[in-house]
Amino acid sequence: MEIILFAILLSAGVGFFAYNAWKVRYNILLGQDIDRSDRKGERLKTMILVAFGQKKMFSRPIPALLHLALYVAFIITQIELIEIAIDGLSGHHRFFYFKLGGFYTFMISFIEILSVLAFVATLAFLIRRNLLKLPRFTMKELMGWPTKDANLILLMEIVLICCIFSMNGADEVLYSRGGSHVEFAKGHYDFAISSWMGPLFFQNLSIDALHIIERMGWWGHILMVFAFLNYLPYSKHFHILLAFPNTFYSNLEQKGKFTNMESVTNEVKLMLDPNADPYAAPANPEETPKRFGAKDVTDLTWKNLLDAYTCTECGRCSSSCPANVTGKLLSPRKIMMDTRDRLVEVGENYRKHGKGYDDGKSLIGDYITEEELWACTSCNACVQECPVNIDPLSIIVDLRRYLVMEESKVPSELTGMLTNIENNGAPWQFAQTERLNWANED
Amino acid sequence: MRVPTMAEKMANGESPDILFWVGCAGSFDDRAKKITKAIVKILNKCQVDFAVLGTEESCSGDPAKRAGNEFTFQMQAMMNIEVMNAYEVKKIVTACPHCFNTLKNEYPELGGNYEVIHHTQLIQDLINTGKLALEGGETFKGKKITFHDPCYLGRANDVYESPRSLIEKLDAELVEMKRCKTKGLCCGAGGAQMFKEAEKGNKEINIERTEDALETQAEIIATGCPFCNTMMTDGVKNFEKEGAVKVMDVAELIAHAADL
Numbered sequence: 132m133e134i135i136l137f138a139i140l141l142s143a144g145v146g147f148f149a150y151n152a153w154k155v156r157y158n159i160l161l162g163q164d165i166d167r168s169d170r171k172g173e174r175l176k177t178m179i180l181v182a183f184g185q186k187k188m189f190s191r192p193i194p195a196l197l198h199l200a201l202y203v204a205f206i207i208t209q210i211e212l213i214e215i216a217i218d219g220l221s222g223h224h225r226f227f228y229f230k231l232g233g234f235y236t237f238m239i240s241f242i243e244i245l246s247v248l249a250f251v252a253t254l255a256f257l258i259r260r261n262l263l264k265l266p267r268f269t270m271k272e273l274m275g276w277p278t279k280d281a282n283l284i285l286l287m288e289i290v291l292i293c294c295i296f297s298m299n300g301a302d303e304v305l306y307s308r309g310g311s312h313v314e315f316a317k318g319h320y321d322f323a324i325s326s327w328m329g330p331l332f333f334q335n336l337s338i339d340a341l342h343i344i345e346r347m348g349w350w351g352h353i354l355m356v357f358a359f360l361n362y363l364p365y366s367k368h369f370h371i372l373l374a375f376p377n378t379f380y381s382n383l384e385q386k387g388k389f390t391n392m393e394s395v396t397n398e399v400k401l402m403l404d405p406n407a408d409p410y411a412a413p414a415n416p417e418e419t420p421k422r423f424g425a426k427d428v429t430d431l432t433w434k435n436l437l438d439a440y441t442c443t444e445c446g447r448c449s450s451s452c453p454a455n456v457t458g459k460l461l462s463p464r465k466i467m468m469d470t471r472d473r474l475v476e477v478g479e480n481y482r483k484h485g486k487g488y489d490d491g492k493s494l495i496g497d498y499i500t501e502e503e504l505w506a507c508t509s510c511n512a513c514v515q516e517c518p519v520n521i522d523p524l525s526i527i528v529d530l531r532r533y534l535v536m537e538e539s540k541v542p543s544e545l546t547g548m549l550t551n552i553e554n555n556g557a558p559w560q561f562a563q564t565e566r567l568n569w570a571n572e573d
Numbered sequence: 574m575r576v577p578t579m580a581e582k583m584a585n586g587e588s589p590d591i592l593f594w595v596g597c598a599g600s601f602d603d604r605a606k607k608i609t610k611a612i613v614k615i616l617n618k619c620q621v622d623f624a625v626l627g628t629e630e631s632c633s634g635d636p637a638k639r640a641g642n643e644f645t646f647q648m649q650a651m652m653n654i655e656v657m658n659a660y661e662v663k664k665i666v667t668a669c670p671h672c673f674n675t676l677k678n679e680y681p682e683l684g685g686n687y688e689v690i691h692h693t694q695l696i697q698d699l700i701n702t703g704k705l706a707l708e709g710g711e712t713f714k715g716k717k718i719t720f721h722d723p724c725y726l727g728r729a730n731d732v733y734e735s736p737r738s739l740i741e742k743l744d745a746e747l748v749e750m751k752r753c754k755t756k757g758l759c760c761g762a763g764g765a766q767m768f769k770e771a772e773k774g775n776k777e778i779n780i781e782r783t784e785d786a787l788e789t790q791a792e793i794i795a796t797g798c799p800f801c802n803t804m805m806t807d808g809v810k811n812f813e814k815e816g817a818v819k820v821m822d823v824a825e826l827i828a829h830a831a832d833l
Contacts, residue, residue: 190756387729388678392643396683399647403655424641453759453782458775506772509639509764510724515755531641545640548768552645556631557597558768566595567627569606570576570613 137219137353144357151364155440158478162433167380174379177520182378187518191447197255200248201288205371207242208295215353224312225302228320240323243299246292247324253288260285267446270455272465277367277444284359284368291355298348300329301341310338370443374519377441380434381520386511389528392423424532427493428474431529438521439471448513448523454506461506463513463523469498470526495530504530505542574610575617578627579660589624591695592662592687594676596669597632598799604806605799608668611828612692618833619704621695623666629656635671638679640765647683650675654685664688666695668824670725670798671763677730691726693735693797693823700742700827710832713743718826719750719791721782721805722757723798736797736823743830745793750785758782760796760804767800783808787818794820 167174180186185202188195217226228235260268260281268278302311303325309317320326333341363369370377401407425431428439448463449455455462473494480488495501504527513523534540541549548558556563582589593616598605616623634649657665665687667673677689699705718740726732733754740747752758761771761778771777783805786794794805799822806820 385674385678385730387674387725389638391679391682392647395643395647399644399651402648403651423643451756451758453761453778454772454774456758457771457778457781459772460774461772502772505769506774507764508724508759508761508766508778510759511728512724512756512759515728528639528641532643533641535641536643541640541642542769544769545765548765549637549640549642549645552632552634552637552649556649557601558632558636559597559601561597561601563631564628566600566630567576567578567625569595569600569609570574570625570627572606 134220134222140353140357141216141219144360148360148364151361154478154482155364155369157482158474159433159436159440161429161474161477161481162431162436163429165432165434167434170383173383174381177381177383178375178379181381181518181520182374185518187516187520190516197252200245200252204242204245204249207238207245210238211242211295212353212356215349219353224314229314236321239299239320243295243322243324246295250289250292253285253292257282257285267450270446270449270462270464272462272468273444273446277468280366280368281444284362284366287355287359287362291352291359294348294351294355296325296328296348297344298352299325301333301336301345301348303329304333304336305338305341305345308338310341367442367444370441370519373437373441377437378520380437382434382522382525386514390525392532394423422533423536424534425526425529426495426533426537428470428477430533431470431494431526435470435522435526435529436474438523438526439467439474441519442467442471442521443519444468445518447516447518448521451512451516453508453510453512459503459506460500461503463527466499466503466523466526467521470494473498495533499530501534501540504534507531574613576613576627577624578629579624579662580627580629582624583660587622588661590622591664591666592657592660593623593625594633594665594667594669594672595625595630596667596672596799599668600630602799602803604802605668608799608802608822608824611822611825611833612668614828614833615696615699615705615824615831618831619699621699626656626660633672633675635675636765636768638675639763646679650680650683650685654680654683657685657687662687664690666690666692668692668797668799668822670723670729671800674725674729691730691732691735691797693726693739694732696824696827697735697738700739705827705831707742707827707830708832711829713745713793713826713830716743716745716793717748717789717791718743718745718793718795719748719786719789720753720823721750721760721786721794721796721801722754723796723801724757724759724763726797727757728755736795739823739827740795743826748789748791750789752785758785760798760801760808762800762804767803777808779804779808780811783812787812787814792818793826794818795823795826796820797823 185195185199188198214227218224259265299322303320305311306315306318306320333344422430428436444464446464452461452463480490507527509524511524551558551560555561595609599609631653632649633653634646638646665676670691673689673691676687720736720740722733737747759778760782786805796802796805802820802822809815809818809820
């Protein structure tokens, strides 16, 4: 009975996640193409250092250590999950216990110690967010759902850890009384934490009560895992999976290098070529872009969109953004959140009404204002700070390109600057013929 | 001060080792012109075979590209590339991190392939190879100097050490701001902000950054960018500290120390 229930739950949990993951993939692939298939070795190295090794987290050591505890606990607990899956489908109890012997005790002990650290980290994160109210967690864009989302994840983690300890603790007491499972005689697991925590909490309980607690812990654990897995695609917390592909597909160029717009290059070449036929049909009509720059999420690249789903809203970008710290409207984190929210909306629309459906809304205007875009100094602090190599600047630049080249919406002082460059080759009104005057001045 | 142009060099059948890209600020801004001259003095002193484009130089296009106007940027870039390729330019030095970044990273895809270095890198090389000695001039021994990282030199191109090594060569005490190197705070001029008013906020970015600099108690705020120089100078004036704290380019410090 339990086996059937578990099998149903497992397939439902994994199946529903797969469906939602497919939707996310569909949405990301709505983005424009960009080639990130080169330099595989360097990409792998970046992924190992930045995602797996958490390199960039350590620019702020205390949160990095707390996060590391959660991260390592999460990774190592996957081993236990394999056992839970095997036990659940086969009716065994602690399938690996007799197979691995002393290593099993070591492994579960390791998981237990990390779980305690993760528990401390989770509490610290909850305190930091709700009691200490760190500025980057109380910015405007986090009001409402994003804050609830963050707290919900932290609470889920606490429940998960409690389940692990009630499972192991109750089982320890059961084992010591010879009542754990038919395959188990009287004995001790000797796990690092539950070997003393179990007796401490559960010593006076009856065998039946202990069995109930052990089962509640076991089922609670796996239910939380399924809930968590399926919550991911709806949550900022997707970074635990997407950090890996996102860092793999990082921009490997110098941060100062903005992309070259080839469509513009072709037109500029025509303008500068005295022999060009201005009325000639484009050589490759299909390659003519719909528009210059980005008005909506589908004009951005798939990497921009992957960035948006990877963002876990930690706010390191915004807390280092010169515009944001001086009270301007711009917040790089909000740029990422807006991009994701709009993408989810566009994806739903396309699936409901057909690909290409126009709901009359766009990323610029309905989500991101011109004021935000023009506040950016392109200083790359946000790009530098992001622990998972998200690039908010490239989105800001593409949105600016649309404003300037498609809508001619430029702040008036910049119009003057651009006209000067076009007329006299300098952002100020100085004649090019005067460019060397400095050499003759004192 | 000898400032040969590429055209003169070509007329004499010469091809200089390096092109000094002066940039718009270095050509027209009164404060930045002093930095340009300091660099020329250093180049003259070390007998570097260089030339400028002079009236053939035009805006690199950086502010247009950052402002989102790719057309204007590429027009500028292609015209400059045509001029430089005609002179068979191989190596460029510039005092403007914005020109530096654009020439180095964004010109290659448009057909301009050059080795581009920042003036602090060139000066570092001149000192290391013994061509430039820091003696006879103003002494900076023991003076507190802080370095403000220009975003387009630091984060954008990972050049952090060259300017710092020069300050250390002055025997000065290099004091770092709380936000420095990869975490350096922008002066507020980048991304074409230099040419417009800032958006509404509760503070100007250059004020926030000047506070960082003043906190170090440094007597000199050194930088390596004409725009950072303007922003920091304005910031210091805002705190009415211009008597006590000077904002100077690293090249000027070196030129002073070498009595040029």
